[in-house]
Amino acid sequence: MTRIFEVIGQLIILSGETLYFLLARKPEFKAWVVQFYNLGVKSLSITNITILFTGMVLALQASFALSNFGAELYIGDLVSLSIVRELGPVLTALLVGGRVGAGITAELGSMKITQQLDAMRAMATSPIYKLVVPRVVACIICLPILTIISSALGILGGLLLSSMELNIGGYFYLARVMNALDVEDIAAGLSKTFFFGYFIGIIACNNGMRVEGGADGVGHATTDTVVSASILVLISDFFLTKIFHLIAG
């Protein structure tokens, strides 16, 4: 239990320092762009393929269930609402948490054990400004963009399955999608991803910068990041959904 409070304290302190450097120092856009590419562009394939097929599976499963009620025509409604409000943001966050979170922790962890972080400090520069800020910012900005792209592909997956397997016309499917989705749904799904991105980035950086020992320590920290980020995404998803629901009335 003490360990949990210790980690929460570390995350709050690191968040405060990250915010300070973000607001007080001139942004290093070159470093940001590198991280946008590493964390965002390189995650596109895994998130897109996963959610494309999730959309297809969702449409297939829905067709079995809805056919009992003669409601197959509403597959577009079900797929789009499920993906935009829930599956798109959460699955993208879990995938990015696994790929990017583990990568950040391993990178910073190996820098820590080879004293590269100490070298930055010794040369009067801040590892938080140079390393943490670009990564956390990239996570916060890239996750919503990845979610938008992957959610669109998930809906497309439903469209492909519906038109090829269930003989539902593409225009009709898209009309149901447009009818089912409103701005509130998109906002509810998308707004969560900023928080997910922040959680993934800050946990990964904190674990990386606190690695102790050698390669073994890096391995433990990397696993810890994937587990912690995944759990935090899933738990916070419930509370964020509840809060947005209350706000939307």
Next chain:
Amino acid sequence: MAQASTQPSDASHVYYRFENVSKSFGDKQVLKDMNLEVRRGENLVILGGSGSGKSVTLKMMIGLFCPGGGRIQFEGRDITHLKEHEYYPIRKRVSYLFQGGALFDSMNVFQNLAYPLIEHQKMKPREILPLVRESLAMVELEKIEHLYLSDLSGGMMKRVALARAIINKPEIVLYDEPTTGLDPLTTRAINRLIRKLQNELAITSVVVTHDMSTTRHVADRLCFLDRGELAFTGTLDQAQDAEHPTLRAYLEGDNS
């Protein structure tokens, strides 16, 4: 034997003063009531075995560790418990050569050497290149700016790290085991270089080592640390008369 320095140390100008400094990690006490001075222009060697607290002493000088007790002064100013950013002015004047080099492995040699110049002097790449070459020449390396660390040998990495440490003309260089794991020729080259930096650039050096050949070549004064306690401070000649058994073992081991 120790080579005579052309830059006499100046006892009236003390860079660092440690007063009863102690440090523990958990239950393990690594330094006990240490009193130490680093004077302008001198080469001070801190000698001792593994785990005797040498590297911890060095890291406390630039605030990578804070003391558990006692006081550290830099030019008369108490720096014992500064905030991270308050160390920056000191770190711009004091360079640190890490034991493993601590070069950035995502960067090539040029980028590693350019790092402190870009960060603090806001120089452009065309202004930096001559300085990088000059600094590499000081450590007897040339035409390796474009190489990555995976292309360098251990000795070359150490020398590149040293080139990075001196590129922004520091007043003090702190060396953490500068010759550990190097072949005798590279060791000799680094020892010569530490002297050269003192003689040509008036750089003050604090060298942490357990290597007697480095001690003999570079030391103006010698501190001997034994299990966290400062057992001896003085010149090499004075050390020959010291009665501390471990220090005697170091000196006699070197002579045998």
